[in-house]
Amino acid sequence: MISLNVNGKVYKADVPADASLLWVLRDYLKLTGTKYGCGIGECGACTVHVNGKAERSCGMTVGEVKGKKITTIEGLPDDNPVKRAWIKEQVVQCGYCQPGIIMQVAALVSQKPTPSADQIISKMDDVICRCGTYPRIKKGIKTAVQMARKEGK
Amino acid sequence: MKTSMSRRDFLKGSLAATGLTIAVSVSPLGYRLVNASQAKGALKGFKPNVWYEITPNNIVTTVIGSSEMGQGAHTALSMIIADELEADWKQVRVKQGPAAKEYINPHPTLQLQITVQSSSVRMFYEPLRKAAAAGRVMLVKAAAARWGVAESECEASKGTVTHKKSSRKSTYGELCLEAAKLKVPQDAPLKKEADFRYIGKPMARLDTPAKVKGTAVYGLDVSVPDMHYAVFARPPAYGAKPVSFDEKAALQVKGVVKVVPAPMGIAVCAKSLDAAWKGRKALDAKWDKGILPQMDNDFIEKTLMEELDKPGSKAMEKGDANKALEGAAKKIKSTYYVPYVAHTLMEPINCTAYVRKDQCDVWAPTQGQTVAQLVAGEVSGLPPEKVNIHTTYMGCGLGRRATPDFVAEAAIASKVTGKPVKVVWTREEDIKQDRFRSATCQRVEAGLDGQGQLIGWYHKAVAGSIMKDIAPQAIKDGVDIMSLWGLVDVPVSPDGNRILYEVPNLCIEFLISGLPMPVDPWRSVQNGPNAFVTECFIDEVAHAAGKDPLQFRLALLKESKGAQRVLQVAADKAGWGKPLPKGQGRGIAQHHCFGTDVAAVAEVSVNEKDGHIKVNRMVLAVDCGLAVNPDGVEAQIQGGVINALSTALKEEVRFANGGVKSANFNDYDVLRMSEVPDIEVHLVKGNDKMGGIGEPGVPPTAPAVANAFFNATGVRIRRIPLTSKVVLEALKKT
Numbered sequence: 001m002i003s004l005n006v007n008g009k010v011y012k013a014d015v016p017a018d019a020s021l022l023w024v025l026r027d028y029l030k031l032t033g034t035k036y037g038c039g040i041g042e043c044g045a046c047t048v049h050v051n052g053k054a055e056r057s058c059g060m061t062v063g064e065v066k067g068k069k070i071t072t073i074e075g076l077p078d079d080n081p082v083k084r085a086w087i088k089e090q091v092v093q094c095g096y097c098q099p100g101i102i103m104q105v106a107a108l109v110s111q112k113p114t115p116s117a118d119q120i121i122s123k124m125d126d127v128i129c130r131c132g133t134y135p136r137i138k139k140g141i142k143t144a145v146q147m148a149r150k151e152g153k
Numbered sequence: 154m155k156t157s158m159s160r161r162d163f164l165k166g167s168l169a170a171t172g173l174t175i176a177v178s179v180s181p182l183g184y185r186l187v188n189a190s191q192a193k194g195a196l197k198g199f200k201p202n203v204w205y206e207i208t209p210n211n212i213v214t215t216v217i218g219s220s221e222m223g224q225g226a227h228t229a230l231s232m233i234i235a236d237e238l239e240a241d242w243k244q245v246r247v248k249q250g251p252a253a254k255e256y257i258n259p260h261p262t263l264q265l266q267i268t269v270q271s272s273s274v275r276m277f278y279e280p281l282r283k284a285a286a287a288g289r290v291m292l293v294k295a296a297a298a299r300w301g302v303a304e305s306e307c308e309a310s311k312g313t314v315t316h317k318k319s320s321r322k323s324t325y326g327e328l329c330l331e332a333a334k335l336k337v338p339q340d341a342p343l344k345k346e347a348d349f350r351y352i353g354k355p356m357a358r359l360d361t362p363a364k365v366k367g368t369a370v371y372g373l374d375v376s377v378p379d380m381h382y383a384v385f386a387r388p389p390a391y392g393a394k395p396v397s398f399d400e401k402a403a404l405q406v407k408g409v410v411k412v413v414p415a416p417m418g419i420a421v422c423a424k425s426l427d428a429a430w431k432g433r434k435a436l437d438a439k440w441d442k443g444i445l446p447q448m449d450n451d452f453i454e455k456t457l458m459e460e461l462d463k464p465g466s467k468a469m470e471k472g473d474a475n476k477a478l479e480g481a482a483k484k485i486k487s488t489y490y491v492p493y494v495a496h497t498l499m500e501p502i503n504c505t506a507y508v509r510k511d512q513c514d515v516w517a518p519t520q521g522q523t524v525a526q527l528v529a530g531e532v533s534g535l536p537p538e539k540v541n542i543h544t545t546y547m548g549c550g551l552g553r554r555a556t557p558d559f560v561a562e563a564a565i566a567s568k569v570t571g572k573p574v575k576v577v578w579t580r581e582e583d584i585k586q587d588r589f590r591s592a593t594c595q596r597v598e599a600g601l602d603g604q605g606q607l608i609g610w611y612h613k614a615v616a617g618s619i620m621k622d623i624a625p626q627a628i629k630d631g632v633d634i635m636s637l638w639g640l641v642d643v644p645v646s647p648d649g650n651r652i653l654y655e656v657p658n659l660c661i662e663f664l665i666s667g668l669p670m671p672v673d674p675w676r677s678v679q680n681g682p683n684a685f686v687t688e689c690f691i692d693e694v695a696h697a698a699g700k701d702p703l704q705f706r707l708a709l710l711k712e713s714k715g716a717q718r719v720l721q722v723a724a725d726k727a728g729w730g731k732p733l734p735k736g737q738g739r740g741i742a743q744h745h746c747f748g749t750d751v752a753a754v755a756e757v758s759v760n761e762k763d764g765h766i767k768v769n770r771m772v773l774a775v776d777c778g779l780a781v782n783p784d785g786v787e788a789q790i791q792g793g794v795i796n797a798l799s800t801a802l803k804e805e806v807r808f809a810n811g812g813v814k815s816a817n818f819n820d821y822d823v824l825r826m827s828e829v830p831d832i833e834v835h836l837v838k839g840n841d842k843m844g845g846i847g848e849p850g851v852p853p854t855a856p857a858v859a860n861a862f863f864n865a866t867g868v869r870i871r872r873i874p875l876t877s878k879v880v881l882e883a884l885k886k887t
Binding site for chain 2: 015019020023026027030032033034035036037038039040042043045072073074078083086087090091092093094095096097098099102121122124125126127128129130131132133134135136137138
């Protein structure tokens with residue numbers, strides 16, 4: 001039995017320590033907002049926060065995150081500037097890659113001092129959106145950075 | 154999850170919920186409206202297509218039969234209903250409709266419930282307006298009756314009916330039960346375009362909040378009680394048959410419940426996904442070498458080139474192209490190659506099914522509900538109407554999810570286990586077992602007379618056949634018309650697929666390639682590869698004629714006002730003719746497909762040392778007639794351009810040992826953020842008829858880039874992707 005701290009809640013799952021964090025989140029904890037895209041850390045769809053840092057959950061085992069705080073898209077507050085910016089700029093199309101991308105951007109935006117939009121955009125080549133929302137992702141990042149700076153978040 | 158319901162459940166539900174439900178029935182003969190709240194029997198014999206429901210809680214729920222794969226159909230179709238109904242957008246919710254004959258796509262080439270050919274909005278625009286107008290009239294009538302006043306004194310606006318004289322108001326929610334008792338008018342007057350409240354305005358998508366929260370349910374997220382999982386051991390080479398597999402070892406893995414050989418591979422069914430994967434590993438399936446063990450990329454290209462010299466079938470002929478070419482003052486002849494590309498939808502292929510004795514449920518990220526019903530029905534031995542399709546959101550579609558192979562797999566696994574089963578493909582399976590966009594090899598020959606006029610065009614194309622697997626009866630005299638979209642018109646289709654250039658002598662020949670890989674539509678189908686050839690070639694011809702590529706095109710498009718308009722707008726916005734720094738170039742291309750005219754200008758920089766092409770700017774001009782949601786149109790065109798840039802610069806499936814070598818995004822790379830240029834989208838409203846918008850961004854993009862490369866370097870590359878290797882080789886040759 002593994003104990004996981006996800007989105008401020010403690011979950012127990014009957015899985016071995018080498019089980020994939022991604023699939024435990026999805027299939028055992030039913031937190032399906034975190035997506036499977038490639039399984040090798042190439043696309044970013046499975047990105048979650050581990051102790052505030054963006055990590056690819058497909059490449060981590062539940063054993064590795066023992067005692068660490070995990071945040072998934074479901075646990076990122078609705079008033080997070082990135083979530084709000086994504087709605088304001090109408091970023092999503094199919095939306096499948098977006099939870100991972102939002103989590104990656106949210107981790108970058110939350111750094112102190114807030115990085116510039118261009119700095120964040122330069123760190124986004126390790127995510128994939130097949131619908132081609134990249135121009136809107138860039139707009140979303142710019143808006144999120146503005147919001148974060150204005151609100152001191 | 155926005156659960157979809159079987160039609161029976163929906164009817165029961167709507168009768169019980171007691172609200173106003175309007176059904177619209179579309180058939181090739183026209184459409185009729187019925188009040189679905191009145192009686193279940195009244196619906197028989199009709200084909201109600203798209204529904205909406207107003208409930209006493211003052212919510213307008215649209216129930217859309219089209220699939221939502223990111224293209225925004227759920228929002229645009231709801232906007233049409235809300236506008237004509239005079240609903241308050243804040244009160245509008247959308248639900249995915251079930252599979253039912255009533256949702257059949259009225260496009261003359263389809264007649265199935267299927268979301269393809271960029272057709273949802275343009276096909277349902279008129280019937281939905283009629284359906285919504287009828288509801289508005291009924292709500293006004295109900296209000297007038299309630300207040301004992303003339304209908305003409307009452308006005309419907311933003312979800313409320315108002316009687317100005319007495320300052321009385323009632324919301325749609327308050328009126329819906331009374332309205333439900335009325336007869337549906339067949340010819341309710343439509344609003345004037347000038348009075349549109351939502352149509353034509355940039356509107357926020359209805360599905361954005363759930364997708365940003367992470368609560369939107371995709372196929373892979375489906376969970377049903379006692380759900381099992383199945384994964385398949387699949388042949389590594391085309392036509393490979395299993396030589397051995399260790400069923401016993403697989404069954405010894407904890408959680409594995411069944412191993413079943415099936416036509417597409419060996420299914421390992423288990424209580425968890427992890428157990429299914431471990432079981433597949435333990436199965437250790439061994440395969441023979443398949444039908445073409447020597448096949449790799451060189452073999453494929455060589456085969457297609459050889460096939461190009463074999464006799465084909467005439468797909469269209471006008472005048473005498475051979476004679477015109479014989480007598481031409483100048484001849485231009487070129488051969489082009491476009492490789493196989495994969496869909497790599499971000500949500501890998503998956504499906505969940507539960508087959509029982511008397512019915513079957515399928516939870517599928519599918520673009521094609523009718524075919525999903527047929528396939529699941531066939532596997533489970535049930536008539537299609539006993540198959541309930543619950544369409545989920547889908548992580549992109551691009552045409553791949555219209556083929557129901559994954560539905561068959563889930564139904565097979567459920568049938569043999571007696572459990573609800575989710576079939577999951579890994580990314581590796583998704584790429585290796587993909588039904589690709591077909592490669593194509595094409596040779597084009599043009600003749601100019603002494604004045605530089607284009608007098609003849611002979612075009613020969615070899616490509617895989619999409620119809621071969623899905624509708625072989627549609628292949629006539631060796632011609633798969635789907636492979637020729639962008640070159641030849643399709644009988645009965647209103648979309649317009651032919652080469653628009655006015656050439657007096659034109660001949661197009663086609664041959665279905667004998668290569669074994671399955672192929673499918675891939676955003677814009679073969680319009681993409683075919684426009685690459687045609688638009689690069691016309692550029693070559695313009696150059697040979699000593700003419701400006703824009704002017705040369707315009708002179709050959711006298712009858713095609715839409716194409717003229719978009720070319721001119723794209724050129725003007727891009728600053729066509731303005732000089733660029735050395736090492737940079739500008740290229741133009743146009744294409745007409747799905748009823749939409751689109752032109753692109755690309756600006757590129759070429760690094761002649763390392764062969765790297767950087768696309769700096771894309772300018773698109775689009776005429777799709779009325780744009781219901783201009784914000785969605787911009788997003789769709791940008792998305793199409795990005796998909797096409799990805800094929801222009803990077804994508805090519807690698808093959809080896811008779812199968813697919815590419816496996817994941819580390820060896821099948823797609824366009825990344827830093828490679829995406831600024832993409833301007835200019836809407837040109839010139840066409841009277843509405844055109845599609847999901848796909849037309851693709852076709853002109855790759856040729857515009859290749860033409861820009863020529864403009865920058867003076868060197869023609871007649872293939873994609875334009876990788877550094879390809880570029881350096883081409884530059885070396887000159």
